[in-house]
Amino acid sequence: MRTTIKDIANYLNVSTTTVSRALNDKDDISDKMRQKVLEVAKLLDYKPNSIAISLRKKTSEKVIGVVLPSVNHYFFSTILRGITTTGHGDDYLVMIGESNQDVKREKEIINQFDDHYVAGIILVPTRNKDSRENVEMIGRRGTPMILIDRTFDDYQGSYIQHDDFKGAYDATNHLISQGKRKIAMLKGGHDCSLSQTRYDGYKTALNDINLKSNSAFVISCTNANKEEGYGAAQKLFAQSIKPDAIFCITDQLAVGVLEYAKDHKISVPAELSIVGYSNSEIAQNVTPKLTTVGQDGFEMGQLAKEYLIEMVLRPEVIRQKVFSSELIKRDSS
Amino acid sequence: MRTTIKDIANYLNVSTTTVSRALNDKDDISDKMRQKVLEVAKLLDYKPNSIAISLRKKTSEKVIGVVLPSVNHYFFSTILRGITTTGHGDDYLVMIGESNQDVKREKEIINQFDDHYVAGIILVPTRNKDSRENVEMIGRRGTPMILIDRTFDDYQGSYIQHDDFKGAYDATNHLISQGKRKIAMLKGGHDCSLSQTRYDGYKTALNDINLKSNSAFVISCTNANKEEGYGAAQKLFAQSIKPDAIFCITDQLAVGVLEYAKDHKISVPAELSIVGYSNSEIAQNVTPKLTTVGQDGFEMGQLAKEYLIEMVLRPEVIRQKVFSSELIKRDSS
DNA sequence: ATCGATTCCGTAAACGATTAAGTGAATGAT
DNA sequence: ATCATTCACTTAATCGTTTACGGAATCGAT
Numbered sequence: 120m121r122t123t124i125k126d127i128a129n130y131l132n133v134s135t136t137t138v139s140r141a142l143n144d145k146d147d148i149s150d151k152m153r154q155k156v157l158e159v160a161k162l163l164d165y166k167p168n169s170i171a172i173s174l175r176k177k178t179s180e181k182v183i184g185v186v187l188p189s190v191n192h193y194f195f196s197t198i199l200r201g202i203t204t205t206g207h208g209d210d211y212l213v214m215i216g217e218s219n220q221d222v223k224r225e226k227e228i229i230n231q232f233d234d235h236y237v238a239g240i241i242l243v244p245t246r247n248k249d250s251r252e253n254v255e256m257i258g259r260r261g262t263p264m265i266l267i268d269r270t271f272d273d274y275q276g277s278y279i280q281h282d283d284f285k286g287a288y289d290a291t292n293h294l295i296s297q298g299k300r301k302i303a304m305l306k307g308g309h310d311c312s313l314s315q316t317r318y319d320g321y322k323t324a325l326n327d328i329n330l331k332s333n334s335a336f337v338i339s340c341t342n343a344n345k346e347e348g349y350g351a352a353q354k355l356f357a358q359s360i361k362p363d364a365i366f367c368i369t370d371q372l373a374v375g376v377l378e379y380a381k382d383h384k385i386s387v388p389a390e391l392s393i394v395g396y397s398n399s400e401i402a403q404n405v406t407p408k409l410t411t412v413g414q415d416g417f418e419m420g421q422l423a424k425e426y427l428i429e430m431v432l433r434p435e436v437i438r439q440k441v442f443s444s445e446l447i448k449r450d451s452s
Numbered sequence: 453m454r455t456t457i458k459d460i461a462n463y464l465n466v467s468t469t470t471v472s473r474a475l476n477d478k479d480d481i482s483d484k485m486r487q488k489v490l491e492v493a494k495l496l497d498y499k500p501n502s503i504a505i506s507l508r509k510k511t512s513e514k515v516i517g518v519v520l521p522s523v524n525h526y527f528f529s530t531i532l533r534g535i536t537t538t539g540h541g542d543d544y545l546v547m548i549g550e551s552n553q554d555v556k557r558e559k560e561i562i563n564q565f566d567d568h569y570v571a572g573i574i575l576v577p578t579r580n581k582d583s584r585e586n587v588e589m590i591g592r593r594g595t596p597m598i599l600i601d602r603t604f605d606d607y608q609g610s611y612i613q614h615d616d617f618k619g620a621y622d623a624t625n626h627l628i629s630q631g632k633r634k635i636a637m638l639k640g641g642h643d644c645s646l647s648q649t650r651y652d653g654y655k656t657a658l659n660d661i662n663l664k665s666n667s668a669f670v671i672s673c674t675n676a677n678k679e680e681g682y683g684a685a686q687k688l689f690a691q692s693i694k695p696d697a698i699f700c701i702t703d704q705l706a707v708g709v710l711e712y713a714k715d716h717k718i719s720v721p722a723e724l725s726i727v728g729y730s731n732s733e734i735a736q737n738v739t740p741k742l743t744t745v746g747q748d749g750f751e752m753g754q755l756a757k758e759y760l761i762e763m764v765l766r767p768e769v770i771r772q773k774v775f776s777s778e779l780i781k782r783d784s785s
Numbered sequence: 786a787t788c789g790a791t792t793c794c795g796t797a798a799a800c801g802a803t804t805a806a807g808t809g810a811a812t813g814a815t
Numbered sequence: 816a817t818c819a820t821t822c823a824c825t826t827a828a829t830c831g832t833t834t835a836c837g838g839a840a841t842c843g844a845t
Contacts, residue, residue, distance in 0.1 A: 123831055134795050139833060149793060169567045170507045171831035174800050179503070182568070190523065191533045193733075200524045203550045205557075212564050215548045217536045224538075231545050234502045235515070374737055381739070400526075404707055406714070406739040456801055467825050472803060482823060504801035507830050 122163040130159050142167070173236050183427060184232035184240045186216045186225060193399040194416045195243060198267060201420020202241060211424070222249045229253055232262075239263035239427040241420075244270075246311045263430035265423050265438070269313050277426060277438045279419050283313055286412040286444030287320025290366050290394045293410070293446055295328060299364035299392055303336040305351050305372045307343050314368055317396070321366055336362060340372055348375020356383070363391060364452070370395035370402045373409055377451065392452040407450030415442060455496040463492050475500070506569050516760060517565035517573045519549045519558060526732040527749045528576060531600060534753020535574060544757070555582045562586055565595075572596035572760040574753075577603075579644040596763035598756050598771070602646050610759060610771045612752050616646055619745040619777030620653025623699050623727045626743070626779055628661060632697035632725055636669040638684050638705045640676050647701055650729070654699055669695060673705055681708020689716070696724060697785070703728035703735045706742055710784065725785040740783030748775065 124138040131138075133152070140148045141156035142165075159165075173179040185202055187195045203213055214237060216228030222245055232240060240262055244250035251271045257264045258276065266278040294302050304321050307314030322332045335358060340347040348367060352375065355362050367373040373395030380387050387393060387407055395402055395411040402409040419442060426438040457471040464471075466485070473481045474489035475498075492498075506512040518535055520528045536546055547570060549561030555578055565573060573595055577583035584604045590597045591609065599611040627635050637654050640647030655665045668691060673680040681700060685708065688695050700706040706728030713720050720726060720740055728735055728744040735742040752775060759771040 125831075135832080136796080136834080137794060140794090143833085145834095147793060152793080166563075166567065168507075168831050170503060170512070170569055171800090172833080174501075174503045174507050174802090174830090175832045175834090177800070189533065190536060191526075191529045193524075196524045196529045199548075200522065200550065203523060203548065204552075210560075210564060212568065213548055215532075215536060215546055217533065219537075227543075230499075231543060234499065235545065236503055401734055401737045404734045404738050458801075468802080469804075469826080470824060473824090476803085478804095480823065485823080501801050504830090505803080507832090508801080508803050510830070 121168070122160075122165045123168065124165070126163055127156060127159050127165060130163065131155060177236060178238055179236040180238050180431070181210055182212045182214060182235065182237050183424070184214045184216070184229075184235075184237040185242075186218055186228050186232075186240070187243050188218050188220050188245055190215065190217055193401075194268075194397045194414060197416030198243065198420035198423070201417040201422075202424045204417075204421065206421070206425075209428075211428070218245050220245045220247065222247050222253065225250060226253050226256070229257060233260065237262070238431045239265070241265055241267060241423050241427055243268045246308060246313075248310050248312070261434070263427060263434060265427050265430070267419055267423050271312070275437070277430060277436075278440075279423050279426070279438075280441045281414045281419070282441050282444045283316040284320040284323075286396065286414075286446075287317035287366070288324045289320075289444060289446045290396070290410075290412050291321045291324035292327075293448070294364040294366065294392055294394060294452060295324065295330075297364075297388070297392060297452060300330065301333075301336070301360065301362045302330075302364045302366060303338070303355050303362035304332075305338050305340050305343075305348060305365060305367040305376070307368050308339060308341040317368055333360075335360070340368070343369040344371045345375040345378070348372035349379050350375075352376045352379035356385075364393070365391065366394045368396050370397050370399040370409060370411055373411070373451070374401055374405055377405055377407075377409070388450070388452045394452055398447055402447075403449070405451075410449045410452040411447050413445040413447045418442070454501070455493075455498045456501065457498070459496060460489060460492050460498060463496065464488060510569060511571055512569040513571050513764070514543055515545045515547060515568065515570050516757070517547045517549070517562075517568075517570040518575075519551055519561050519565075519573070520576050521551050521553050521578055523548065523550055526734075527601075527730045527747060530749030531576065531753035531756070534750040534755075535757045537750075537754065539754070539758075542761075544761070551578050553578045553580065555580050555586065558583060559586050559589070562590060566593065570595065571764045572598070574598055574600060574756050574760055576601045579641060579646075581643045581645070594767070596760060596767060598760050598763070600752055600756055602644075604645070608770070610763060610769075611773075612756050612759070612771075613774045614747045614752070615774050615777045616649040617653040617656075619729065619747075619779075620650035620699070621657045622653075622777060622779045623729070623743075623745050624654045624657035625660075626781070627697040627699065627725055627727060627785060628657065630697070630721070630725060630785060633663065634669070634693065634695045635663075635697045635699060636671070636688050636695035637665075638671050638673050638676075638681060638698060638700040638709070640701050641672060641674040650701055666693075668693075673701070676702040677704045678708040678711070681705035682712045683708075685709045685712035689718075697726070698724065699727045701729050703730050703732040703742060703744055706744070706784070707734055707738055710738055710740075710742070721783070721785045727785055731780055735780075736782070738784075743782045743785040744780050746778040746780045751775070 124135045127138045128135045141153045218225035270278045306318050325332050338351040373393050385391050395409045398411045398413040402411045457468045460471045461468045474486045551558035603611045639651050658665050671684040706726050718724050728742045731744045731746040735744045
């Protein structure tokens with residue numbers, strides 16, 4: 120049996136109230152008694168019962184919930200690592216749920232978190248706009264929450280984001296500076312705001328040198344994986360005007376394009392430059408190494424946790440941060 | 453305010469006991485009353501309070517704890533995905549902790565899980581043998597637990613493993629069948645039993661054709677990452693007798709070797725064959741694509757959860773399973 | 786000496802559920 | 816008609832804490 124405050128109280132012949140007060144460093148208790156309690160607590164190896172505390176306080180002070188589209192995805196799992204890494208030995212516990220880009224599943228997870236009184240939630244919303252409703256649901260309940268990676272128009276809450284516009288702009292501009300002019304883009308699904316922002320960055324970079332974006336050069340890839348990248352490259356190269364560069368919204372897409380290029384003896388980057396997004400593990404391991412836009416998931420995760428803890432302690436605070444993008448030039452461009 | 457059983461009880465003018473019995477499908481209650489309670493529960497949108505139940509029952513029936521060396525690692529995060537993926541809409545919640553291969557951190561996490569009354573623990577122990585003490589600590593507490601990936605000598609509890617001996621044996625044998633005879637191995641640290649097992653497989657394959665393993669051809673790489681792979685290759689090729697094949701205990705090591713080969717114009721697989729381990733995402737994206745030993749993390753994770761749930765329901769069961777290995781032949785050998 | 790304020794501690798209720806024990810009414814057996 | 820059994824429900828304790836409230840003792844001021 121684990122020691123409870125009752126055991127300590129009995130040992131000292133005092134009430135549990137006194138013990139509780141001593142352990143929680145409250146007033147209304149003498150220093151002498153406080154000392155005695157602390158000694159006995161150590162002696163009996165007392166550990167507070169988190170569940171009982173949660174029930175009484177109606178919040179699991181030291182538990183945060185994290186919901187990710189996938190734990191298997193390099194960028195997301197890096198965020199998770201940022202969150203779970205204990206900075207200075209803090210003792211937060213993290214619950215994890217995978218939405219799989221499914222809004223309904225996302226809602227289920229959030230409700231489960233709620234059941235368990237999580238102190239706060241770190242959420243990477245699905246690509247679907249309806250995730251907004253889930254976000255608002257959390258808001259109504261008053262649970263502190265911080266969004267990572269995606270947000271919504273006019274979103275007033277806390278978030279941590281990456282500068283997608285600048286990332287895409289820099290990437291496109293980089294291709295332009297390499298002398299490329301027929302620059303295609305592989306974007307995401309239509310309801311993905313993040314993809315839209317990157318698309319805007321791409322268009323703006325083209326406009327800045329008076330190049331109109333050619334709609335035949337822009338392909339939507341809903342899953343944004345390697346296979347779609349391969350397929351999109353196929354489509355692009357089936358047209359009469361062929362691109363001399365492709366900016367891809369994910370590294371996976373870029374790897375798919377790269378594979379297509381290899382299969383069809385298109386030399387990279389001479390004939391075709393390729394730029395990906397996220398600086399995944401693969402980006403530096405494919406040949407040629409992929410030029411990509413870096414997103415520091417670890418740092419984003421760490422900061423999200425920091426912010427969230429602030430928000431738990433002081434519910435009125437709102438934190439917003441946009442990480443600047445960083446173009447990592449490698450061999451594919 | 454959320455509805456509690458008290459609200460339902462008041463609504464119907466009955467005691468909370470009756471409500472509890474109805475909701476939990478117990479005896480000692482009339483069908484008519486059971487129906488009424490269920491209706492009102494639905495009407496008032498009742499959701500049980502998991503925390504209160506945990507406190508009373510002294511176990512968080514629907515929460516499992518997972519501790520991984522790293523959530524960022526492809527194989528481990530695939531296991532995690534297997535665990536979090538809800539098969540038939542089960543409502544288990546998972547708490548996650550990262551040991552970072554640190555036995556002390558592992559212990560902290562386990563203790564935190566314990567604080568929260570987790571119903572069971574899925575553990576991928578650190579490489580360090582001392583993890584055994586943590587495992588035994590959980591055992592003494594009686595918390596159901598299942599080990600994945602690594603176990604210990606004479607371990608009597610539940611585990612899910614991969615057939616490391618066969619994996620290494622097959623990989624080595626494959627290299628032999630390609631005509632290679634100077635086969636080096638990059639293994640892990642000395643206290644890593646998993647590495648030892650793979651080493652045994654390697655040695656046995658060599659012995660079977662009367663080749664003695666050459667100690668100069670076996671290099672220990674404690675972190676087993678890309679950089680160490682590169683360094684180990686450097687060492688091997690600095691020797692007078694150079695290997696014509698290298699079997700690596702991780703894909704990361706293999707990628708490092710591959711990079712060395714590229715930098716030094718050693719043709720793969722003609723001059724040097726390379727085999728990795730784990731079938732990570734990189735394995736199929738490097739050029740040439742990496743031959744590797746497949747480990748189905750997803751399936752292992754799923755099964756671990758299934759087993760664990762069985763164990764939670766019936767504490768006397770012990771489940772042990774060794775997944776057979778699968779050599780995935782690609783272009784690096 | 787008397788009164789109010791302060792200090793230090795205890796009593797008991799509460800958080801939301803489960804469950805052992807008890808009770809009154811209906812039922813059945815003889 | 817009488818007694819035992821079963822049925823259907825309630826009372827109250829419990830899990831391990833926190834906390835509003837109350838009260839005795841001490842202190843200082845007048």
